[in-house]
Amino acid sequence: MSCPRSWPASPTSACWPSGADIAGLADRLSARIREQGPLRFDEYVEACLYDPAGGFYTSGGAAGRRGDFITSPEVGPLFGTVLARWMDGVWERLGRPVGFTVVEVGAGRGTLARSVLAAAPACMADGRYVAVERSSALRADLPSGVERLSDLPSGVERLSDLPDGAVTGVVVANELLDNLAFRLLEATGGAWHEVRVGVGDEGFVEVVGEAVDLAGLPEPVDGARIPLQDEAAAWVRRALGRVDRGAVLAFDYASTTVDLAARPWDEWLRTYRGHDRGGPPLGAPGSQDVTVEVAVDRLPGDPTVTTQAAFLRTHGIDDLVDEGRRLWEAGAAAGDLAAMRARSRIAESEALLDEAGLGAFAALEWTVERLGS
Numbered sequence: 001m002s003c004p005r006s007w008p009a010s011p012t013s014a015c016w017p018s019g020a021d022i023a024g025l026a027d028r029l030s031a032r033i034r035e036q037g038p039l040r041f042d043e044y045v046e047a048c049l050y051d052p053a054g055g056f057y058t059s060g061g062a063a064g065r066r067g068d069f070i071t072s073p074e075v076g077p078l079f080g081t082v083l084a085r086w087m088d089g090v091w092e093r094l095g096r097p098v099g100f101t102v103v104e105v106g107a108g109r110g111t112l113a114r115s116v117l118a119a120a121p122a123c124m125a126d127g128r129y130v131a132v133e134r135s136s137a138l139r140a141d142l143p144s145g146v147e148r149l150s151d152l153p154s155g156v157e158r159l160s161d162l163p164d165g166a167v168t169g170v171v172v173a174n175e176l177l178d179n180l181a182f183r184l185l186e187a188t189g190g191a192w193h194e195v196r197v198g199v200g201d202e203g204f205v206e207v208v209g210e211a212v213d214l215a216g217l218p219e220p221v222d223g224a225r226i227p228l229q230d231e232a233a234a235w236v237r238r239a240l241g242r243v244d245r246g247a248v249l250a251f252d253y254a255s256t257t258v259d260l261a262a263r264p265w266d267e268w269l270r271t272y273r274g275h276d277r278g279g280p281p282l283g284a285p286g287s288q289d290v291t292v293e294v295a296v297d298r299l300p301g302d303p304t305v306t307t308q309a310a311f312l313r314t315h316g317i318d319d320l321v322d323e324g325r326r327l328w329e330a331g332a333a334a335g336d337l338a339a340m341r342a343r344s345r346i347a348e349s350e351a352l353l354d355e356a357g358l359g360a361f362a363a364l365e366w367t368v369e370r371l372g373s
């Protein structure tokens, strides 16, 4: 069985073809550290995930049953079907604007886009779907025979970053914020200090660096650690700036800085590879996903925060499951494909609503209504 990144999981195979230069990345990082001194943790994470030659995502690391971990869109089409309903709700609230735009960021292999479009929401009848994926491997270079972003229906735009200019519509991101590079702070001597990455005889090592004095951080109790997710905050700010009327919606495993400070750091800073937990974050950079729970208190704006389970229920998952059950019962005797798909909604909803897994993720929704637009 494949598991989401919030869980320890049983190993299966992960066999993305890859031109990754992982050994080369470690060598280049070592050389950089020897030349410039220890890297800030976010610089290290950025290289591990997105280094152009050896980063985990640059080399084809991905969500999916044949990838490295399971996410809600990869559970099956139901998640996208519910999101399509939510999109129609926003479109109705805005007075059914023509050209309603859905910008999906961190689109991976395009699985969520496929599910949303298959659900045929009314807002897409004369709307626009933009799939934004930073990894060029995921955007274009995967071999045929696996689902690729490049195989999305014509008309879906594929970009490497948020589109220029503001849209009327929504920006959606599933499990993106946890994958944006983050700093790591440690409390020592009654103050927060930067945790940096140096290099020693046996490989990469942690180096406690300069003190950090920032407003709003929790009490620095010696030994505690917290992430500082400046990049996630900056991304939310940019996304909000790209919507003139509509919403920004993000799903992720989330917490607060105070809560994270009180927990063991290796519980909220995790690595994954091939459907299993990976090794220590400083081991084999580029060979594994490095991810962090999102501290909601340091994100900008004033999002409505609910659980994924509550969000999906509000937007009709139970009706869709009941409908699936009815279709299954009506079509089961004939054994038709539509009936099988309808039945799979039951199992999908159990995974998506699971309070010990995906259902407990946070759904963060920012409503945007600019005056004068």
Ligand SMILES: C[S@@+](CC[C@H](N)C(=O)[O-])C[C@H]1O[C@@H](n2cnc3c(N)ncnc32)[C@H](O)[C@@H]1O
Pocket (backbone or CB within 6 Å): 057, 062, 063, 064, 071, 072, 073, 074, 105, 106, 107, 108, 132, 133, 134, 135, 138, 160, 161, 162, 173, 174, 175, 176, 179, 180
């Ligand atoms: C954990 S995966 C989630 C993929 C997909 N949303 C899903 O739920 O299955 C995060 C994805 O975000 C992409 N990504 C990271 N930073 C990005 C950015 N600034 N813009 C677009 N995509 C980004 C990564 O390359 C990766 O494919």
